[in-house]
Amino acid sequence: MDNSKAENNKTIVLEAFDALFNKRDYVAAERFWSPNYIQHSSHIEPGRDGLFNLVKSTPPTLKYQSGVIVAEGDFVIIHGRYSDFGLPVNWIVADIVRMQDGILVEHWDVIQDEATEEQSKSGNPMFGDTFPKQ
Numbered sequence: 001m002d003n004s005k006a007e008n009n010k011t012i013v014l015e016a017f018d019a020l021f022n023k024r025d026y027v028a029a030e031r032f033w034s035p036n037y038i039q040h041s042s043h044i045e046p047g048r049d050g051l052f053n054l055v056k057s058t059p060p061t062l063k064y065q066s067g068v069i070v071a072e073g074d075f076v077i078i079h080g081r082y083s084d085f086g087l088p089v090n091w092i093v094a095d096i097v098r099m100q101d102g103i104l105v106e107h108w109d110v111i112q113d114e115a116t117e118e119q120s121k122s123g124n125p126m127f128g129d130t131f132p133k134q
Contacts (some may be wrong), residue, residue, distance in 0.1 A: 022064055034100070078116065079094050090113070
């Protein structure tokens, strides 16, 4: 297995997510997302425009934090937190991205509302080492 390809793909995905979700630099984000981007998420319209339009519709306070990231072959999975986007709770998301030649070409996600300390039966946070501030 080519470990350098996996490491490179992880770096690209981290840069892409930061450009789009945190910096809202749509010109830079266009370099990362394919114009033929395939979206499998049920709450996002098709294609790159659907994703970009979703981000544009959220408050400017939207923040993305990355956590664990793994890559194998053309796939990258990143565990992250989306916060301050206009809903009462943060989302904890496993984003699954398929890469092709250094470009994000396909996406799936698994989304959960972030539990508070009081709601967590395990007593552990869903993301990172601490619970979100309320």
